[in-house]
Amino acid sequence: MNTQLLIPGVIFGLSIGSIFFLMAIGLSLCFGLMRIISLDQLLYYSIGAYITYTLTLATGNVWLGIVGGCGIAGIVALAVERLIFRRIYERELTFSMITSFGILIGGIGVIKFFWGVVPRPVPVPIEIQTRILGTEVPVYRLVVVGVAILVYLGIWLFLNRTITGKAIRAGIEDVEHVEGLGINVSRLFTITFIIAGSLSGLAGGLHAPLIMVDPTMGLEVLAFVFMVVIIGGLGSIKGTLISAFIVGQVVSIGSLIYAPMAQMAPFAIMLLILLVKPTGLYGSPLLKR
């Protein structure tokens, strides 16, 4: 294997892992706190990407587009939470899965309606490359990784140093208990959902310059995001970070070794891990079926 390709390969893996991580946090938190599977996070990812495209086209500034994508995705998430999820929190897990899948598919339809089916390109905001250990590496990918690290720190600070974050951590353990203390958990749910949606939108915006933006992009990453979540375990931020890293590297380095298998390797890993730990590396075994 060409060592010249190794460094870019690792960076590529880190950047794609970062994208997966941003989306997986939202999924993990939503499950941990609200006990819902929010497949519609993939929709907010797509929305983030599309808004980035449109704003970039309008203003010429990609960063503005990304920020806008993140924000609009968060607003859409808020709307969906208030209108739909609020009615289904009490129901069983599969209910939220089906409903959120419907939202995802319906949302794809809306995207098709407004933007059409033709894939759209988004320019990379930073075109320069830098030398690391003798090879050229795109700076933009490093920035993506940097953003992911900042987000991780931000989430950590939020969960451990703010009272709302502590309430969320407590809620992940036992929501009824938190409510019994006198805390309005419905507001906690909304806040968490908005965070999840915004992070997914950010992921979409960051990813947009690296791929072509098309209506089914959400479905294409769906399997990978879920493999990350399952391997890491639903409900654990640390697990998500680790498994995003693993999956990112496997896809990237794997494709250097043998391209077709690289996309399937995460699947094999997921199966292996599930064999040993049916709820993922750090998953909460709390729920029964």
Added chain:
Amino acid sequence: MVNALRWWWGILLAFSLLALSRAVLPLPFVNEVVIFSIYTMGCNFLLGRVGFISFGQPAYLAAGAYGTAFYLFYFGTNPYVGMLVGILSGLVVSGIVGPLFVRLRSDYFALVNLALAVIFYYLMQKVLAGITKGDNGLWFLTNIASTPVLNIGRPNEFFIFAVLVAFGVWAFYKYLDDTIYGACCLATKVNEDKLKFLGYSNYRVRLLAFIIANTTTALAGALYAVYLGFVSPEITSPARAADPVVVTILGGTGTLYGPLVGAFAYTGMKDVISKLIGNWELFIGFLLVFIMLAGDKGIWGTLQPRLEKLFSRRQVGTPAGDVAEARR
């Protein structure tokens, strides 16, 4: 004799109606309905009876379809043998992944199945493109030999064959419902601890159900392959993962005739809607959310209790009728 008739009359009625509808509805429509309802039956059984939701049904559909396609493209010309190969492929695939998948919690289960569907899609589209011809698909319509009695290569006669197969599938599931195994399935959905204490293995019940349901799905795939004479990776595209779930819920989860009613309604809607709006996803997404929020009993699910009340009142003099009388 009377008892046997009573057992069969529901299925006989349903399928006679279906066969007769051929007189008023276009052939492609009814063929699609029949095959799709078999496809949905597998999902219906999993979701309604065992309590598993799977977003990966397309994977097993593809197993059946591609199994049949490979046989008919590369090996032989007998469509019956082809279908058998397809069914066996489905059996094998679900037998291999079953032991692992079935142990998982319901949300992980749904997701790993979805991952499987995506993997299959990728496999068929890119990895094995050498043998599957990738996105171009496998065309083998001309390979299908004429068969005696019913030439299922021809749509008209295929329809008769499909109805007979569906009839058999329904009879099988109805029979299953009446057995102890059928009761176990329901029990494992409702209260797995109690079932464990009774001495049954939840795992074995679920594994068998998984294999049965997905083999049924593969059968539908095999039928699609023969009917269309062509298979492409699109059959297992993740966008189609919602289809059987929507139809199951639309028809009425866990009911016997739900899949038929659902398939009918769904295919009908698809025909009508796609003439009006091109945007299929929009429609199906909102439909799904709407049914979920409105009440997930489905069409047949809401009709069934009322029809049952109607009939039990008529049958005074039979045990059911007497009890109904006594209650009043």
Added chain:
Amino acid sequence: MPPDSGAAPNTNADDILAVRGLNVSYGAAKVLFDVGLRVEPRQIVACVGRNGAGKSTLLKCIAGFLRPDSGSVICNHTSLVGLKSYEIARMGIKYIPQDKKVFSDLTVRENLELGSYASKDYNWDRITGYFPKLKQLMDRKGGYLSGGERQMLMIGRALLGSPKLLLVDEPTEGLAPSIVSHLKDVLGELSKDAALVLVEQNLPLVCAMASKVYALKEGRIVAELADRESIKPAVCEQYL
């Protein structure tokens, strides 16, 4: 004492809690039949009964974790039925569940911070006054506390906001006798400011503290002992 079911005949308008005709089911299974009770301010009322009699269900229903099929729960002229549990908690009615669950990933300090945040009461002196041990345990995570320590934390946390009614579900279950006696003293002190509804299996404790005892059997109130003479373990036993 004739069994008293349903409506409490002499409902005093000053009652901190008045429950009448409460019927509760879990799905199709009915658990409480026509239950009623009255609690006056700063009174210690006990609810005794065998396992499965419905005592926890009763408390959960009052605290808003369960919806009754029918009946009324009134606190200071406000109906509690249909309110969310956090709204009820904010009214000064705190529920302390049986399972001694504190948030295991949060430290003692963080557990108390949550309580303060909810009740807007940041004065922890009262709490550490009752439970001095908590001061030493401030930075220990809830998951590493012993049963007794967890119980102290739960009660301490519930005291934030100066509640006027505490619903306590089997506080002494599984605890060492020394801790039980400490708790008994604490609960006694608490009742100077708040009414207590105590669900307990420990009859001697109950009879030493309560001024009124309700006996619950298979979901029905079968006895109401309101005078001190009759509140004795032997008498309670009869009704169980």
